[in-house]
Amino acid sequence: MARNQETLQIKQEDGWVNLSNGAVSSLTFQVLKGEVYIRFTEQNQRPAADDLGQLWSMPQGVIKELIANLVYDGAASRYVWVRHANSKPATVYVDHA
Incomplete structure (x- = not known):
């Protein structure tokens, strides 16, 4: 099921977290x-x-961006993953993924 208006806390111990749930x-x-x-x-x-x-980095993000515009091969769909980039926790808001 897609994530709708969810705020995710991303910690170092979490590793890669499925941002899109599909x-x-x-x-x-x-x-x-x-x-x-x-x-x-x-x-x-x-x-x-x-x-x-x-x-x-904060406050970067995208709004209704096609996956094809974010990946090198122009694929129509992908699974999306997120993980922290340093030792500090991060927070990511995701909607309609």
Whole structure:
């Protein structure tokens, strides 16, 4: 089920957290606190613990952005994952993912 107007607390011990709860074709999110990595996968498989992703900082985010515009291969849909980018906790708001 998609996430609708949820605020996620991202801690170091959480590792990669599924931001989208399924494959999505568009995404709305905003980093409310801290810095996070966002990573996209073809399968519903958590990225490796040491994998990096796109770096996003407070107050960055996207509104109804097509996944095709966020990934290098222009794929129509992907699973979306988030993890902290440093040792400090982060907060991410997600809607309609």
